[in-house]
Amino acid sequence: xxxxxxxxxxxxxxxxxxxxxxxxxxxxxxxxxxxxxxxxxxxxxxxxxxxxxxxxxxxxxxxxxxxxxxxxxxxxxxxxxxxxxxxxxxxxxxxxxxxxxxxxxxxxxxxxxxxxxxxxxxxxxxxxxxxxxxxxxxxxxxxxxxxxxxxxxxxxxxxxxxxxxxxxxxxxxxxxxxxxxxxxxxxxxxxxxxxxxxxxxxxxxxxxxxxxxxxxxxxxxxxxxxxxxxxxxxxxxxxxxxxxxxxxxxxxxxxxxxxxxxxxxxxxxxxxxxxxxxxxxxxxxxxxxxxxxxxxxxxxxxxxxxxxxxxxxxxxxxxxxxxxxxxxxxxxxxxxxxxxxxxxxxxxxxxxxxxxxxxxxxxxxxxxxxxxxxxxxxxxxxxxxxxxxxxxxxxxxxxxxxxxxxxxxxxxxxxxxxxx
Numbered sequence: 001x002x003x004x005x006x007x008x009x010x011x012x013x014x015x016x017x018x019x020x021x022x023x024x025x026x027x028x029x030x031x032x033x034x035x036x037x038x039x040x041x042x043x044x045x046x047x048x049x050x051x052x053x054x055x056x057x058x059x060x061x062x063x064x065x066x067x068x069x070x071x072x073x074x075x076x077x078x079x080x081x082x083x084x085x086x087x088x089x090x091x092x093x094x095x096x097x098x099x100x101x102x103x104x105x106x107x108x109x110x111x112x113x114x115x116x117x118x119x120x121x122x123x124x125x126x127x128x129x130x131x132x133x134x135x136x137x138x139x140x141x142x143x144x145x146x147x148x149x150x151x152x153x154x155x156x157x158x159x160x161x162x163x164x165x166x167x168x169x170x171x172x173x174x175x176x177x178x179x180x181x182x183x184x185x186x187x188x189x190x191x192x193x194x195x196x197x198x199x200x201x202x203x204x205x206x207x208x209x210x211x212x213x214x215x216x217x218x219x220x221x222x223x224x225x226x227x228x229x230x231x232x233x234x235x236x237x238x239x240x241x242x243x244x245x246x247x248x249x250x251x252x253x254x255x256x257x258x259x260x261x262x263x264x265x266x267x268x269x270x271x272x273x274x275x276x277x278x279x280x281x282x283x284x285x286x287x288x289x290x291x292x293x294x295x296x297x298x299x300x301x302x303x304x305x306x307x308x309x310x311x312x313x314x315x316x317x318x319x320x321x322x323x324x325x326x327x328x329x330x331x332x333x334x335x336x337x338x339x340x341x342x343x344x345x346x347x348x349x350x351x352x353x354x355x356x357x358x359x360x361x362x363x364x365x366x367x368x369x370x371x372x373x374x375x376x377x378x379x380x381x382x383x384x385x386x387x388x389x390x391x392x393x394x395x396x397x398x399x400x401x402x403x404x405x406x407x408x409x410x411x412x413x414x415x416x417x418x419x420x
Contacts, residue, residue: 003143004413010137011405013398017116019043019132020396021109023125024118029087031167033155033174036082037061040153043132048139049151054181056155060168062178064152067139073147076334076415077184077370078135078408080128080191081157081361083170084120092163097390104394115380115395126377126396127190127404128153134408147416150182157361159203159284161321171323172364179368186334187372188411190404191360194378195353196338199254201286202325203359204293206300210235210266211314214277229266231313232279235304236261239283242303247357250288255325257286258357286325286357293322323359326366328373334415338373341410345403373411377404 001009022043028036037053044051044065054062063082086093088107103110109118116126135151155174162169212228243259250257266279285296301317308315328335339350365372377400379392387395 003141004409006141007137007143007409008406010140011133011402011409013402015136016129016133016398016401016405019129020116020121020126020401023082023128024109024121025107027088027107027119028083028155029163030083030085030156030158030160030170031162031164032059032087033083034059034061037063037153037155040082040128040132041065044135044151047136049135052181054177056174056177057168060155060174062152062154062174064150064178064182065135066151066182067135067143067149068145068147073145073416074185075148075150075182076412077150077152077182077187078131078412079152079154079175079187079189079361079365080131081124081154081175082128083124083155083158085158085160086119088119102390104391112395113380113382113385115397117395119394121394122377122379122396123192123393124157126401130377130401130404130408131190133401133405134412137405137409138412143413145412145416149412149416150184152178152182154178154361159359171321172361175361175364176368179365179370184370186332186415187365187370188334188338188408189360189362189365189372189374190376190408191362191374192358192376192379193353193374194376194400194404196335196342196350197254197353197356197374198328198330198332198335198372199289200326200362200374201255201257201288201357201359202323202363203321204285204287204296204319205321206283206285206297207318207320208235208239208281208283208304209316209318210279212275212277212279215275217273226313227275228277228279229275231311231315232264232266232281234311235307235313235315236264236281238307239300239304243285246285246299250291252288254352254354254356255288256355256357257288259283259285286359289325289327292324293319323363324367325359326363328366328371332371334371335373337414338375338411340414341407342375344410345407375404375407375411377401
C-alpha cells in the first residue's frame with residue numbers, strides 16, 4: 001500500500017464525527033475563539049504535528065501545526081477558519097435570529113436526517129474537522145512528503161465587526177496574523193462549495209446617513225417636518241432595487257456580486273413621540289476582482305445623490321471597510337493540484353462554480369501573496385427537508401466530510417509531489 005493509499009484509508013467517518021463534536025461543543029463566536037484554539041492545538045499535538053497557538057488578544061487565538069520540513073520542497077497550508085457569526089447564546093444572538101434558538105444553532109452536536117447538526121457544524125467547523133482529519137491521516141500513514149504541511153485554523157474570519165468594545169474585528173484578521181507566522185508557499189482554504197474555485201469577490205461596507213428634523217408629534221403640523229426614518233425607508237428600497245443592477249453589470253465568468261441593506265438605526269423606542277434628526281443604515285456591497293472599493297463608493301454615492309436631488313432628501317455615504325476581491329492564476333500548481341485531486345476523488349471532469357458572491361479568508365491569503373485554491377463541503381439536501389441559510393450553516397453530511405478530507409489529502413500529494 002502506498003503512502004497516499006494509506007492516508008486515504010485512514011479517513012474515518014466516526015473520527016470525523018468526534019472531531020466535529022469537539023469543535024461544535026466549544027462556542028467560538030468571532031473574537032472569542034481562544035478556548036477552541038487550545039483544544040485544536042492539543043489535537044494536533046496528539047496526532048504528531050508540531051502544534052502552536054497564536055494569541056491575538058486575551059480571547060482570540062489561532063492554532064496551527066506542521067508535518068515535515070521546510071528545508072526541502074514547498075510548504076502547503078490547509079486552512080479553515082473556526083469562528084461563527086452567532087454565539088449560541090439567545091440573548092446575544094437575538095438581533096440576528098429569533099428566540100428560542102433552534103437546536104441546530106446551539107453548541108451541542110446532534111443528528112437529524114442522518115446529518116451532524118450543531119452551531120457551525122457545516123460552516124466553518126465541519127470544514128475544520130476535515131483539515132484535522134487530513135492531518136491525522138497523513139501523520140498516521142507516515143507520509144514523508146518533500147515539503148512542509150501546515151494545518152491552520154484561524155480566528156476572526158467572519159465578516160463581522162466587534163460584538164463588544166474589548167473584542168477584535170473579524171474580516172480575516174486571524175488569517176493575516178497566521179500567514180505572518182507560517183509563510184506558506186500555497187494554500188487550500190476549506191470553505192463551502194464542492195468544486196475548486198480560484199476567483200472570489202471582496203466586500204465593501206458603507207454607512208448611509210439620512211438627515212431629518214428633530215421634532216415632536218404634537219408639532220408636526222406647526223413646525224418644519226422631515227422624518228429621517230421615512231426618507232431612509234424610501235432610500236433603502238431604492239438601494240435594494242439598485243443592488244440588482246449592480247449585480248447584473250458586475251457579473252463575470254465566475255461571480256455575481258450581490259449586496260444587502262443589513263441594519264437600520266434611528267430614533268428611540270422609549271421616545272416614540274419624537275423624531276430623530278438622522279437615521280442610518282448599512283450596506284454590504286460585494287466587489288468582483290478588478291473592481292475597487294472606490295469605484296463601488298462612487299457608484300453607490302452617485303445613485304443616492306440622484307435620488308436625494310429628486311426627492312429633496314439629504315443623505316451622505318461613508319465607507320467603513322474594504323477587502324478587495326482576488327484571483328489566483330488557474331495555471332498555478334496549487335489550483336492544478338486541487339482540480340486533479342477533485343477529479344481523482346469524484347471520477348468526473350471538474351467544472352468551476354459560477355455565480356459566486358461569498359467572500360472568505362481566501363482574499364486575505366491572496367492579498368498576502370499566497371496562491372490559493374478553495375474547496376469545501378456542499379450544503380446538505382434531502383427531499384422534503386427545508387434547508388434555509390441557518391440550517392445550511394449548521395448541518396453537515398458525514399459522507400461529504402469523508403470526501404473533502406480525502407480531497408485535501410490528494411491535493412497535498414499532488415502539490416508537494418509525493419509518490420502515490
